[in-house]
Amino acid sequence: MDLLEYQGKQLFAKHGIPVPSGEVADTVDEAVAAAERIGYSCAIKAQVLIGGRGKAGGIKIAQNADEARAHADAILGMDIVGPHGEGPFRVDQVWIEGGSEIAEEYYASVILDRGEKKLLAMVSAKGGMDIEAVAAEDPDALVKRHIEPTRDFDAAAARAIVADAGLAEDALDEAAEVLVKLEEVAREEDATLIEVNPLIVTAGRDVVALDSKVTIDGNSLFRHQDLAEIADTVDDLQEQMAKEKGLTYVKLDGNVGILANGAGLCMSTLDVVAQAGGRPANFLDAGGGSKAEAIVNALEVIKSDQKVTAILFNIFGGITRCDEIANGIVTASGQIDLGVPLVVRLDGTNSEEGLRILAEADLPNLHQEKTMLDAARRVVELAGSAS
Amino acid sequence: MSIIVGENTKLAVSGLTGREGSFHGLRNKAYGTDLVAGVTPGKGGQDVEGVPVFDTISDAVTVAGANTSMIFVPARFAAAAIDEAIDSGVETVIAITEGIPVLDMLSTYWKAKEAGVRLIGPNCPGVLSPGKANVGIIPAQFFDPGPIGVVSKSGTLTYQIGNELKQAGTGNSSIVGIGGDPIVGSDFIDILKLYEADPETELIVMVGEIGGDAEERAAEFIAAEVSKPVVAYIAGFTAPPGKQMGHAGAIISGSSGTAQAKKDALEAKGVRVGESPTETAAIAAEMLRSS
Numbered sequence: 001m002d003l004l005e006y007q008g009k010q011l012f013a014k015h016g017i018p019v020p021s022g023e024v025a026d027t028v029d030e031a032v033a034a035a036e037r038i039g040y041s042c043a044i045k046a047q048v049l050i051g052g053r054g055k056a057g058g059i060k061i062a063q064n065a066d067e068a069r070a071h072a073d074a075i076l077g078m079d080i081v082g083p084h085g086e087g088p089f090r091v092d093q094v095w096i097e098g099g100s101e102i103a104e105e106y107y108a109s110v111i112l113d114r115g116e117k118k119l120l121a122m123v124s125a126k127g128g129m130d131i132e133a134v135a136a137e138d139p140d141a142l143v144k145r146h147i148e149p150t151r152d153f154d155a156a157a158a159r160a161i162v163a164d165a166g167l168a169e170d171a172l173d174e175a176a177e178v179l180v181k182l183e184e185v186a187r188e189e190d191a192t193l194i195e196v197n198p199l200i201v202t203a204g205r206d207v208v209a210l211d212s213k214v215t216i217d218g219n220s221l222f223r224h225q226d227l228a229e230i231a232d233t234v235d236d237l238q239e240q241m242a243k244e245k246g247l248t249y250v251k252l253d254g255n256v257g258i259l260a261n262g263a264g265l266c267m268s269t270l271d272v273v274a275q276a277g278g279r280p281a282n283f284l285d286a287g288g289g290s291k292a293e294a295i296v297n298a299l300e301v302i303k304s305d306q307k308v309t310a311i312l313f314n315i316f317g318g319i320t321r322c323d324e325i326a327n328g329i330v331t332a333s334g335q336i337d338l339g340v341p342l343v344v345r346l347d348g349t350n351s352e353e354g355l356r357i358l359a360e361a362d363l364p365n366l367h368q369e370k371t372m373l374d375a376a377r378r379v380v381e382l383a384g385s386a387s
Numbered sequence: 388m389s390i391i392v393g394e395n396t397k398l399a400v401s402g403l404t405g406r407e408g409s410f411h412g413l414r415n416k417a418y419g420t421d422l423v424a425g426v427t428p429g430k431g432g433q434d435v436e437g438v439p440v441f442d443t444i445s446d447a448v449t450v451a452g453a454n455t456s457m458i459f460v461p462a463r464f465a466a467a468a469i470d471e472a473i474d475s476g477v478e479t480v481i482a483i484t485e486g487i488p489v490l491d492m493l494s495t496y497w498k499a500k501e502a503g504v505r506l507i508g509p510n511c512p513g514v515l516s517p518g519k520a521n522v523g524i525i526p527a528q529f530f531d532p533g534p535i536g537v538v539s540k541s542g543t544l545t546y547q548i549g550n551e552l553k554q555a556g557t558g559n560s561s562i563v564g565i566g567g568d569p570i571v572g573s574d575f576i577d578i579l580k581l582y583e584a585d586p587e588t589e590l591i592v593m594v595g596e597i598g599g600d601a602e603e604r605a606a607e608f609i610a611a612e613v614s615k616p617v618v619a620y621i622a623g624f625t626a627p628p629g630k631q632m633g634h635a636g637a638i639i640s641g642s643s644g645t646a647q648a649k650k651d652a653l654e655a656k657g658v659r660v661g662e663s664p665t666e667t668a669a670i671a672a673e674m675l676r677s678s
Contacts, residue, residue: 319526
């Protein structure tokens with residue numbers, strides 16, 4: 001789960017990392033009122049879960065109320081696309097914070113290194129730009145050190161890292177303290193990525209986190225009540241529905257609705273549909289059980305996406321029995337009117353019995369295929385081109 | 388031969404008194420696995436269909452002789468249960484539980500490493516050695532004994548490939564589900580090592596997916612250390628960046644962890660990568676015939 005900039009900064013403040021004070025607003029009037037309270041100059045920053053906001057015009061400095069109004073009006077409601085094609089993300093909220101006089105811009109992060117199974121601290125004196133580009137052009141400018149899981153990460157260890165990165169001598173102690181606290185945020189808040197870019201030194205030589213990018217491990221939310229509340233706010237209608245029904249759903253932008261059992265098989269189903277020339281509308285893992293109720297729920301979520309023109313149901317029954325799933329499909333089709341063709345591929349445990357149940361039910365607009373590849377081709381054909 | 392589980396496995400199931408634990412534990416027993424104990428704190432002295440239950444895994448080791456632990460404990464207590472199993476003296480811990488916080492696994496991973504205990508999972512379907520033992524939730528009916536070792540991040544996808552291998556007339560030495568979490572006890576490399584050393588395994592099928600760099604690391608390892616042929620499959624070519632695709636570990640972060648990068652890394656080291664599960668099984672069966 002990714003946090004918005006201001007949510008990350010609130011987490012930083014909780015752990016004693018210096019951040020500019022500010023307010024969040026979701027209307028232009030609120031933004032102007034906040035700017036008036038904070039004073040000028042102030043920064044008006046789009047709150048979306050993606051980098052590259054500055055380049056996209058999502059961060060502006062206001063010198064007075066008129067500018068604050070103009071910037072808030074321009075930023076609220078804009079769509080921002082990420083540097084790797086993520087999104088677009090609609091801006092529903094802005095964060096207004098006091099302007100900072102920037103003397104130096106650094107980069108600091110603590111991330112979970114999956115390969116090495118350790119937290120990794122990274123610091124660079126070249127902050128304020130895309131750190132992947134910095135690392136590619138000038139690898140020595142980015143200092144990377146693993147944090148040993150069996151040892152405390154103390155100020156001395158952190159100071160060695162920030163000193164190696166070549167930060168200004170008079171900022172070393174404060175920067176090291178920030179790095180120690182970033183590691184504390186990782187451990188205590190179950191954050192798998194914490195990035196501060198830029199970490200600035202102000203004209204008054206204070207070290208301040210001017211931005212935040214924080215990812216919280218979704219599996220840890222049971223022990224973080226405050227963060228769990230953030231996770232409950234989902235913008236997308238289908239993703240919200242799926243969450244309420246306890247389904248694992250990811251919205252995509254095509255027109256072929258997908259339901260499969262198991263995350264790996266579901267990803268594979270998306271790929272095979274794409275190879276057949278189609279565009280998947282979603283990822284939906286029906287999970288291990290896949291009883292009638294789960295199938296009704298899944299079909300309702302998929303169908304509520306207006307773009308869907310055909311649905312593929314790809315099941316490999318392991319512990320789950322295909323005859324149960326077939327009965328689930330028959331029950332579900334009695335409860336909801338799909339209105340689009342449904343292609344079903346059942347394989348695995350009791351698949352013959354499942355196929356027989358479906359054949360006997362003779363449901364309108366239901367097509368059976370024996371293999372995953374044939375099912376993918378069929379659903380793409382039935383879906384037509386994405387509108 | 389086979390790897391990780393086999394005729395010598397003496398299994399203790401943590402969570403045997405729970406619904407999932409008893410269902411799968413007893414299924415494993417019915418398959419022929421030597422299920423010697425269940426473990427549930429406070430329920431020592433009871434039994435589950437004749438299988439004695441102990442309060443601690445240590446008791447299961449000393450009294451019932453368990454050498455393998457399977458964890459079916461709810462996510463928030465699972466890391467502690469794995470830690471307890473690591474300390475108990477078992478050789479292998481197989482953690483099925485999904486949803487364990489990854490930072491809990493960070494310390495548990497190093498604890499297992501230091502103790503020299505083999506940890507499989509979490510968030511995995513377990514390990515099956517066809518005809519010998521099944522520890523986990525893999526439906527054994529799709530797998531016959533044979534010369535192909537399978538290692539996979541995914542459950543159902545593996546059953547799909549296993550079933551196609553069976554229909555192609557071949558079978559498996561073992562099937563190892565390493566799990567779909569960002570940090571798992573054993574990576575592809577750990578399992579590739581075991582298959583390379585296993586005389587019964589002639590060919591290896593490796594099933595990966597988006598997220599992390601375990602497949603890229605495996606590609607390097609295969610080129611340097613594996614003499615047996617390896618066929619791979621990668622899921623998630625159509626996954627968008629920044630979205631978790633079911634498994635906690637299946638996420639493209641920025642531009643890293645893509646399926647294409649993994650496929651490229653493997654192919655650069657001469658590993659054939661199937662386009663679909665069907666093609667992957669077909670390549671494996673064909674390579675076996677021609678070897």
